[in-house]
Amino acid sequence: MTTILFNKPYGVLCQFTDTRSPTERPTLSGFGLPAGVYPAGRLDRDSEGLLILTDDGREQARIADPKHKMAKTYLVQVEGAPDEDALTPLRSGMTLKDGPTRPAQARLIAPPTLWQRDPPVRFRKSVPDTWLEITIREGRNRQVRRMCAAIGFPCLRLVRWRVGDWTVEGIESGTWVRLDH
Structure with a gap:
């Protein structure tokens, strides 16, 4: 299992592609993150700081799901x-x-x-x-x-x-x- 702690800059989307905007906005794909990891939860584009990414679906759910009260x-x-x-x-x-x-x-x-x-x-x-x-x-x-x-x-x-x-x-x-x- 791999877990990544990423310091997401202001203005970056918490996804690897931007399909909604006619102008390209910065995404996670611009930071050299390893293949196969996905964000555990989200952080708004206008927020910054800790974003956790993992290649383990159960760990991703444990981090993101409010029922775990992390x-x-x-x-x-x-x-x-x-x-x-x-x-x-x-x-x-x-x-x-x-x-x-x-x-x-x-x-x-x-x-x-x-x-x-x-x-x-x-x-x-x-x-x-x-x-x-x-x-x-x-x-x-x-x-x-x-x-x-x-x-x-x-x-x-x-x-x-x-x-x-x-x-x-x-x-x-x-x-x-x-x-x-």
Whole structure:
């Protein structure tokens, strides 16, 4: 079994081909990944960070399927300055348009040292930004972004930092490491 930890850059699709767009968008095929591995779960085009790929279908299902409740930790730069009280709905669970979420772990953090994003996050002098660490055990479409927007703090940058025991720490954007089992 082969498992790949890939630091997906901003703007890259989590698939090997792009059949939907008349203009070619960057896909996983541009990063020299080994043949026969497939993403275990998805990461939105405008999100970055840890994407796990594997050649084992059962492992892929175990990582991606919400019934296994594998923790996924995100570093999230939001617009505005939430305080501890603003994070309460995230921690207690909230209702989004597609139903209630499970309680998340959420905390304010110092700005992390990350790779440069291309393009850079927009900066406005008049609006502060804050970093959060959010851990969820489900994975609905754009869930972390929607949760942050629901409490009034839209995401500027979203980096998946950890899935289960795997982390993107030490892996440069656009590169990957192989874990052979």
